[in-house]
Amino acid sequence: MAAHYYPPCPEPHLTVGTAKHSDTTFLTVLLQDGVGGLQALISGYWVDVPPVTGALIINVSAFLQARSNDAFKSVDHRMVATNTGPRVTVACFFEPSGPAASGRVYGPNIKDASPLRYRSFTVAEFLEAYSFDGKPALDRFRL
Ligand SMILES: O=C(O)CCC(=O)C(=O)O
């Protein structure tokens, strides 16, 4: 779990915010307050994800995309700086973790995964391929 605190930004137009990324999880469950600033990349466009009181945001992430053979797609997202706030969010990451996780092998695991879109990979391999520079790590395991 990560609790994020984004102070108000005096010059949002000069500020990057948080870079585009997809999470290294199966699923992320995000609670955001009413300030806003989260955007998702949908069909090539950055789309605001407006806060909805009482709602949780569910991000599909890379392990679920591979495991589902692309039936579920992970979502690229970013946070734009805003001069309101502070903004506070809580993200719960559901991911392979613990001492045994890094050697664990993942890959498509659904019935009738045809054609198979990914080779199997370990958590350690995936994390090594992952970077915050926007290159999709999953592509390195695509068949
Ligand atoms: O604070 C947010 O709105 C999202 C945080 C996030 O993307 C993350 O922790 O991976």
Ligand SMILES: [Fe+2]
């Ligand atoms: Fe994220």
